[in-house]
C-alpha cells in the first residue's frame with residue numbers, strides 16, 4: 001500500500017454516523033471486507049488498490065458530510081461517494097489515503113427513518129411530486145408508486161440506488177417514450193466543496209427562483225443542474241435528495257406489458273434477437289413498442305448454485321457466494337441463481353407505451369400485438385392459454401413438497417426455502433400484452449430483484465447503438481471464423497449473437513466456469529431526443545450523452561476466478577466480442593463511432609478505467625467534456641470529489657499518481 005503522505009487520523013467521535021477504519025485484507029470475508037465490498041469488488045483488477053478506502057463514513061446527516069469534506073481538504077485527499085454501490089468498476093470507491101462516504105443507511109440506527117432514505121409525495125394543484133433520498137433503492141418505491149398510480153422512467157434493477165442512478169441518467173424500459181429518469185427531475189439538494197457549510201437546492205433552470213437561504217446564483221444553479229445530472233457521477237459533490245415530477249398511470253390508459261420466457265436454445269436466441277432488431281430498425285414501431293431480451297446460459301456443473309452448497313468440490317465458495325450467504329441485505333437474495341437449474345433461459349420484456357392517450361392508439365396497438373404474436377410463435381414459449389394450468393401445476397407441486405418437508409420430515413427450514421424459491425419464480429409477473437396494465441405495475445413486473453445474475457466475477461461490455469440496420473444481412477460478418485458453415489444469406493446480428501452465445505454454452509470444456517448474461521433491446525428513439533414528460537423539461541438541461549440512440553447491447557460474462565485459467569479465458573473471449581463491436585462488424589454504430597455509457601462503463605482490450613483517456617466514447621463531443629472539466633474546477637477547485645480515475649480531469653490531479661502507477665503497472669512491465 002503506497003502512502004502518498006502522512007494523513008491526520010480521523011476522529012470518529014465527531015461524526016453522528018459510524019466510521020470504519022481500514023483493516024488489512026486477509027483474503028477472507030471480514031467485517032471490513034463486507035463494508036468495502038460492493039458490486040464490482042471481485043471483478044476489478046485489484047481491490048486493495050481500487051476498492052479499499054482509508055475510512056468509510058456511514059453519514060447520518062449533512063453535517064457528517066461537511067465534516068468529511070473538512071477532513072478531506074485539510075489532508076488533500078479525495079472522497080468517493082457510494083449510495084447503492086452498483087457502479088461496475090467500483091468508481092464509487094477509492095483506495096490509498098482517500099475515504100468513502102456511504103449514504104445507503106445500512107449502518108444507521110434510524111433504519112427506515114434514515115435521513116437519506118426518506119420518500120414523500122406532494123400534491124401541487126393536481127401535479128404530483130415525489131422527493132426521494134439518494135439512499136433509496138429503486139425497488140423500495142415501487143409499491144408506493146403503484147398505490148398512487150404514478151411513475152417515472154427508472155432502471156430494471158431493484159437494488160440500484162437513487163444516488164448513482166440520478167448521476168448516470170436512469171435508463172428504463174419506458175425510455176423510448178419517456179426518456180431517462182433525470183429528464184423528470186425538477187430539483188435536488190446538493191453539497192459541494194465550493195459551499196462547504198450549506199446544502200444548496202438546485203432547480204431545473206426554468207424553475208429557478210431567487211432563494212437566498214438555500215439557492216445560489218442562477219448561472220451556477222443552471223451549470224450544476226446540467227453537470228451533475230448525467231455528467232460525471234460523484235464528481236461534483238453529493239446529491240442528497242431529489243424531486244421528480246411524476247407521470248400518471250391514468251394518462252396512458254392503453255398500456256400493455258410484455259414478459260415472456262423460453263428455455264435456452266440457440267434457435268430461439270436467433271429468432272428472438274431478429275425480432276428485437278426488426279423493431280429497433282423501425283423508427284415508428286420502436287417509438288411505442290419497447291422490447292428487450294435477456295439470455296442467461298445454462299450452469300454446467302453447478303446445477304444448484306445455492307449459497308448453502310456452493311461450488312463444493314469445484315473450488316470452494318467465491319467471495320460473492322459468501323456475501324450472498326452472510327449479508328443478503330447487501331448482496332441481494334439468492335434468487336436469480338436458481339433460474340439455471342441446469343438450463344439457460346431467454347426472457348423478452350417490454351411494453352406498449354400508448355403514447356397518444358386515447359387517440360390513434362388502435363393501429364399502434366395492433367402492430368405491437370403483431371410483434372408479440374411473432375414472439376409467441378418462437379418455439380418454447382409458454383402460450384397464454386396454457387399459462388394458468390402450468391401455474392397451478394407448479395403451485396401444486398410446491399405445496400405438496402412444502403407440506404411433505406414440514407409435516408412428514410419436520411424440516412421447517414427446507415419448507416421455507418422451497419416456499420421462497422417458489423415465490424422467486426415470479427410466475428405472476430408473466431405478461432402477454434393482452435390487457436391494460438398501469439405503467440407503474442409494468443415497471444414493477446419488469447424489475448429484477450437480485451443484483452447479480454451469478455455470484456461470480458464478471459467481464460462486462462455495454463454499448464448504445466444508433467444503427468437502424470441491425471436486422472439486415474451484414475457482409476462484414478462473413479469474414480468471422482465463427483460464421484463458418486452458416487448460410488451467407490443469414491449473416492445478421494441475430495445469427496452472429498446466437499452463434500457467439502452458443503459457442504460458450506455448447507463447449508463447457510473450452511469455456512469452463514463461464515456463464516453468459518447478454519441483454520439487448522430497444523432504447524432511446526424519440527423518448528431520449530424529446531421525452532414525453534409532464535414536467536416540461538428540456539433535454540439540454542442535463543448532460544446525458546448519446547441521445548440519438550435506439551439500441552442497447554450488454555454482453556456480460558460471469559466467471560469463476562477460482563478455476564485455473566478462467567479469468568484469462570474470459571478476458572480473451574470478451575475481448576473478441578469487443579473487437580467486433582468496436583470495429584463495427586456487428587453494425588451497431590451508424591457512423592462507426594462507438595458509444596459507451598457512464599451507467600455501466602466497460603474497458604476491454606487492455607484498457608484501464610481512466611475517464612481522461614477514454615472520454616470520447618462516453619460523451620457526445622470534446623466541447624462537452626471540456627465544459628465538464630471547467631465546471632469541475634469551478635465547483636470543486638480542490639478536487640475533494642476526485643477519488644479515482646473515473647472522474648473528469650483526474651489524471652491532472654497530482655495526488656492521483658498512485659492510482660495511475662497501479663493501473664499502468666502491467667503496461668510498464670510489458671514494455
Ligand SMILES: Cc1cc2nc3c(=O)[nH]c(=O)nc-3n(C[C@H](O)[C@H](O)[C@H](O)COP(=O)(O)OP(=O)(O)OC[C@H]3O[C@@H](n4cnc5c(N)ncnc54)[C@H](O)[C@@H]3O)c2cc1C
Pocket residue numbers: 039080081082083084085086087088091092093103134154155156157159160161162163164165166167168169170171172233234235237238239240450451452599600
Ligand atoms: C444489476 C444492475 C442493473 C442495472 N440496470 C440499470 C438500468 O436498467 N438502467 C440504468 O440506467 N442503469 C442500470 N444500472 C446502472 C446503475 O443505474 C448505475 O450504475 C448507477 O449509477 C448505480 O447507482 P448506485 O447508487 O446503486 O451505485 P454507486 O456505485 O453507489 O454509485 C454510482 C456512481 O454514482 C456516484 N454516486 C452515488 N451516489 C451519489 C450521490 N448521492 N451523489 C453523487 N454521486 C453519487 C458514485 O460515486 C458512482 O460514481 C444497473 C446496474 C446494475 C449493477
